Amino acid sequence: MRFRPASPVARLSATASRLGITVLDTAGDARVWPDENVAAIVSFGEHIALGPDLGDDGLRGDVLAMALIVAAVMGDCETGHPCAITAPAGYVLIFRARVPALSPGPGELATLLARGCGREAGSAAFEYSVPDEPAESWGSWMPRGRGWRLLQDDRS
Numbered sequence: 001m002r003f004r005p006a007s008p009v010a011r012l013s014a015t016a017s018r019l020g021i022t023v024l025d026t027a028g029d030a031r032v033w034p035d036e037n038v039a040a041i042v043s044f045g046e047h048i049a050l051g052p053d054l055g056d057d058g059l060r061g062d063v064l065a066m067a068l069i070v071a072a073v074m075g076d077c078e079t080g081h082p083c084a085i086t087a088p089a090g091y092v093l094i095f096r097a098r099v100p101a102l103s104p105g106p107g108e109l110a111t112l113l114a115r116g117c118g119r120e121a122g123s124a125a126f127e128y129s130v131p132d133e134p135a136e137s138w139g140s141w142m143p144r145g146r147g148w149r150l151l152q153d154d155r156s
Helices: 008-019 057-073 106-116 135-141
Strands: 022-026 038-043 047-050 091-099 125-129 148-150
Touching: 008 022, 008 057, 008 106, 038 057, 047 057, 057 091, 057 106, 057 125, 106 125
Parallel strands: 022 047
Antiparallel strands: 022 148, 038 047, 038 091, 091 125
16 A cells, blocks of 8 residues: 555645655744745745745645646746746745636646645635846845755655
8 A cells, every 4th residue: 555645735745755846844934034925935946945934734735736836837938838937037936815726827737736635725826926036146045054944745
């Protein structure tokens, strides 16, 4: 019998791990975070940093689902695909503002992913932004060192 993580967050984290995407979770040190409205940062489609104070696993799972989809569809040049996100600077900010997942795009895919991992809530779509400035200019609040931990599968 194959192990299946119990919670949606654990399932999404396991999915990220299988895809080679590193997920970092704040461990209470909000001083290194850019803005209280930012729920997650997706960097180069390979790293996801979850923001502080996301609260319960419901919101965390939905934000992680959106971040996983953003990681999957982001690139540094325009592709013309309706779900693609062009991020020439290499990162995308996902905000805490939830939006309806009515139209085709990353939000709709995130909602489907969250539901597939056990979330039964409405939308897992969130507003996001593609900043123009290169990642080096925001290195002072990049997730590293104290205050961050690697989010791993909950195998208990």
